[in-house]
Amino acid sequence: MSSSNTLNYSCNQKLGEVIDNYKDTRGNLIPVLQAAQDIFGYIPKEAMVTISRELKIPCTEIYGVATFYGQFHLEPRGKNIVRVCEGTACHVRGGTKVIDEVKDYLGLKDGQMTTVDGAFTLETVACIGACGISPAMMVNDKVYGKLSPDDIHTILDLYREKEGETECIA
Numbered sequence: 001m002s003s004s005n006t007l008n009y010s011c012n013q014k015l016g017e018v019i020d021n022y023k024d025t026r027g028n029l030i031p032v033l034q035a036a037q038d039i040f041g042y043i044p045k046e047a048m049v050t051i052s053r054e055l056k057i058p059c060t061e062i063y064g065v066a067t068f069y070g071q072f073h074l075e076p077r078g079k080n081i082v083r084v085c086e087g088t089a090c091h092v093r094g095g096t097k098v099i100d101e102v103k104d105y106l107g108l109k110d111g112q113m114t115t116v117d118g119a120f121t122l123e124t125v126a127c128i129g130a131c132g133i134s135p136a137m138m139v140n141d142k143v144y145g146k147l148s149p150d151d152i153h154t155i156l157d158l159y160r161e162k163e164g165e166t167e168c169i170a
Helices: 003-007 009-022 029-040 045-055 059-068 088-092 095-106 149-157
Strands: 080-085 120-125 137-139 142-144
Touching (some): 009 029, 009 045, 029 059, 045 059, 080 095, 088 095, 095 120, 137 149
Parallel strands (some): 080 120
Antiparallel strands (some): 080 137, 137 142
């Protein structure tokens, strides 16, 4: 995802339509933030400012809600979300080596969690509920188990970005 998404007229227009639909609805902030994230792939600062202005909710309150709930992301995320399990079963069976291989293969360095091309975001999670097939990881909604570092290239290559990416997620 590029930061140009925040300036994309089509995305901003969609956000405006969502805000108009929720303007007079009690408890509108979370659904509007969810929609903004669906539109942009994350919640850009500019979207929070627009939401604040249109719903007459202070930016500090919007930021507080967006940072309180784990479902919201304030930084661009990759098109594909890779979740590698760090639970006990996965850890004992080599999960750390899987994480290291994912980072190496995607070129993630120094705390970076999203690839430069915006194709992947890596998240380490406490458990994905696949202990019987550990070590395990998910790419988007698909679970992969009984992994070794050698499996990572083949799996992630299935998700490499194709040409013609659109500017707006929704």
